[in-house]
Amino acid sequence: MSAPTLDPVLAHIDAHIENAIAHLFELLRIPSVSTDPAYKDDCDMAADWLVQDLKSIGFDATKRATSGHPMVVAHAGDTGPHVMFYGHYDVQPVDPLDLWDSPPFEPSLETGDLGPVIRARGSSDDKGQLMTFVEACRAWKSVHGTLPGKISMFFEGEEESSSPSLVPFMTENAEELTADIALICDTGLFGNDTPGIVTRLRGLLGEELTVTGPSKDLHSGMYGGVSMNPARVLAKIITALHDDNGRITIPNFYDGVRELSPEIATQWDRLNFDSDGFLAQVGLSKPAGEQGRTALEMIWSRPTCEVNGIWGGYTGAGFKTVLPSQASAKISFRLVGQQDPNAIRESFRSMVQSLLPSDCSVEFKEHGTSAGSEMATDNPAFEAARLALSDEWPQAAAFVGCGGSIPIAGHFKTILGMDAMLIGFARDNDAIHSPNEKYDQRSFHKGIRSWARILHQLYS
Amino acid sequence: MSAPTLDPVLAHIDAHIENAIAHLFELLRIPSVSTDPAYKDDCDMAADWLVQDLKSIGFDATKRATSGHPMVVAHAGDTGPHVMFYGHYDVQPVDPLDLWDSPPFEPSLETGDLGPVIRARGSSDDKGQLMTFVEACRAWKSVHGTLPGKISMFFEGEEESSSPSLVPFMTENAEELTADIALICDTGLFGNDTPGIVTRLRGLLGEELTVTGPSKDLHSGMYGGVSMNPARVLAKIITALHDDNGRITIPNFYDGVRELSPEIATQWDRLNFDSDGFLAQVGLSKPAGEQGRTALEMIWSRPTCEVNGIWGGYTGAGFKTVLPSQASAKISFRLVGQQDPNAIRESFRSMVQSLLPSDCSVEFKEHGTSAGSEMATDNPAFEAARLALSDEWPQAAAFVGCGGSIPIAGHFKTILGMDAMLIGFARDNDAIHSPNEKYDQRSFHKGIRSWARILHQLYS
Secondary structure, rough: OOOOHHHHHHHHHOOHHHHHHHHHHHOOOOOOOOOHHHHHHHHHHHHHHHHHHHHHOOOOOEEOOOOOOOEEEEEEEOOHHHHHHHHOOOEEOOOOOHOOOOOOOEHHHHHHEOOOEEEEEOOOOOHHHHHHHHHHHEEEEEHHHOOOOOEEEEOOHHHHHOOHHHHHHHHHOHHHHOOEEEEEEOOOOOOOOOOEEEEEEEEEEEEEEEEEOOOOOOOHHOOOOHHHHHHHHHHHHHHHOEEOOOEEEOOOOOOOOOOOHHHHHHHHHOOOOOHHHHHHHOOOOOOOOOOOHHHHHHHHOEEEEEEEEEEEEOOOOOOOOOOOOOEEEEEEEEEEEOOOHHHHHHHHHHHHHHHHOOOOEEEEEEEEEEEEEEEOOOOHHHHHHHHHHHHOOOOOOOEEEOOOOOHHHHHHHHHHOOOOOEEEOOHHOOOOOOOOOEEEEEHHHHHHHHHHHHHHHOOO | OOOOOOHHHHHHHHHOOOHHHHHHHHHHOOOOOOHHHHHHHHHHHHHHHHHHHHHOOEEEEEEEEOOOOOOEEEOOOOOOOOOEEEEOEEOOOOOHHHHHHOOOOOOOEEOOOOOEEEEEOOOOOOOHHHHHHHHHHHHHHHOOOOOOEEEEEEEEHHHHHHHHHHHHHHHHHHHHHHOEEEEEEOEEEOOEEEEEEEEEOOEEEEEEEEEEEEOOEEEEHHHOOOOHHHHHHHHHHHHEEEOOOOOEEOOHHHHHOOOOOOHHHHHHHHHOHHHHHHHHHOOOOOOOOOOOOOOOHHHHHHHHEEEEEEEEEOOOOOOOOEEEEEEEEEEEEEEOOOOHHHHHHHHHHHHHHHHOOOOEEEEEEEEEEEOEEOOOOOOHHHHHHHHHHHOOOOOOOOOEEEOOOOHHHHHHHHHHOOOOOEEEEHHHHHHHOHHHHHHHHHHHHHHHHHHHHHHHHOOO
């Protein structure tokens, strides 16, 4: 199918890929590590670099101060739909430095398993990914003299340090930041040849509980047999949270959890997810969750209840015959669909209380609450993106899930009322957050082409 | 009842109690801290002091070198029965020194809740207690010119530092150290007015298990729901170790556990043990062990299975959404009667293996094994001692249990084939192992009189 508006853009991208890489190298050379105050000026410099770059392709771009690192906000065009592209210019620290084969802020092209790779901190997460969108806009502008429609960009510099300024900034600038749909480029390909559009994210509810039995640690000779042991009580509580089929037993826990639509179920089946391989790489052989569910359901569309940490009594070398006074656990829930985190917290706490023997008490500590989200994929932008990606990559794109929580997607939804399409080109072996981070040149090149195709679909 | 042999001995003890205290003070001034090499010469000096003292009352006493601190062995007399008295001359360290109200090795008489107390490190544990027996012998010798029968003594200087030389020494000198019965003075009164003869000790079996699921810690977003969680598996194993009635479910666990004889049950009932008070002082209100058992049974005559430590995953401040690769627990069993520790270890490990899902493995680490012991109280020495003690104290003596393990009693049994009578006069508030250790003058005085009465009963 000939696409007179798109084809010259794709040709331009191919012809100028080396310029795009050289341009990305400039940004990668700025050591914008957000957690370390020593790099404060570098973060500022990365924001300035983006502002200048966006101005050069016709955006009204500004650096916006926060109490932490600055935001970059840019707008261009006026024909709909209005898309808001999000990325982050800050990067993870580089320790341990001695495990890097080349200096992390001196980007280089090296050889990888699927062709050349761009090696540098931030090459994948997220400078390389955010520049795929910027380069698509640059190519469009070069070819057509203007951008295809109403496009905004929003870059933060604190994503790797818990985004303390993000919610306040989004709240204060809600009107300016609201668009028809958000685009987020901070995720990966589903497979090397298969792009995915993340349309559902699991939320997260974190709880810590400490069970107290006797008022102090006791000698197990003197008190063993007669005294309550809070480590045993805690074990019993944890055991009671699941039934033998792997279902979570907390009352009303599954309220708001919906079954997959037949369309999505079919798409996921077609992905031929290699669950054996996925498990084998971490030494496992069998999906351990709810019986009767596929592995993809377990991680994308079903909620969980997991122990993230447990401790009590003597845990050092050797042996101490102590009956502990206290035992604690950190427990988290991944939430999906319309599950209400606050209702689940209450129900969990009530259940724990109901399991407590009379000589024990429990204290709870709250560790964060975020709801799951499911995008309204009947928004035509989703189907447009899916078609565009399927044209670019060897395999058709699918609406996939993400087992983790990507806070920015939740913020777009809860603060600005917008759905988000999470589309990214990273690979599992990119070593993000680790030494020798890289981004495939293929990801970068086809990523730019993918966004050009998506813009074409959205505005044609 | 007039006892012409005994009465003048008791009178002599009463008339010379101040000399006995002054004598004890000499021993207390020697800082024989066995764990600290800086006090090596002091430990040697304490042994020399005992040798000299025992020689002065007619014992053939010798200091015997070991690879650690020396033993003291002494023999006297030749008419039966042959009793072997054990004690230890070493003491605990004194840190934190600033919590002592007076220097720990400058003994003084102070005021206590039941009259004067002897304040010093070792006053109760065990110098004051061992000297009760020595002073009883001294008084007997002073009054009658000879000791009442065949008496040996055996003192070690490493009891507070795990007794590394004890088993080798007992094994090498088995013939010399074997007698008809062992006497051990390192325990306490049952109540302020009620002496107890410990005739049953619980053994101890220590196990550590580490359950491994995935080969590395996983992200709970990426793997939560599909991956095995070893902390949950461990909780399930721990929960399965007891049934709802508090009984331990390990196959054949109760083999060798006997019910109390009606005589002992009656004696224990008569003790009117204040189980509410015992539990209340540690913030508890209800015996938590096997249903249908008294609190004394739970701690003296019933075996236990307890979690002494548990750990896995992230246990620091805040939250980390990790699925741990491993979770571990230290679990110990208090054993009674004829329970076979090795058989129980095997049965425990088999049960754990049988509870393990296919994607988990478990590693065990052994942390010590000692069987429980029950003395053959039909040995007439037990009844003799019970009668003698009942004559001295306001309340009748009872054959009691001890929930803990006193290794020397086990060694007498397993190495030398002897039963032991554990008789002591310490009180719960003696602060042994702590700052401001004390021994009641009443304990010391009535302790000496108690041993005189016991010797009288044994040899009359």
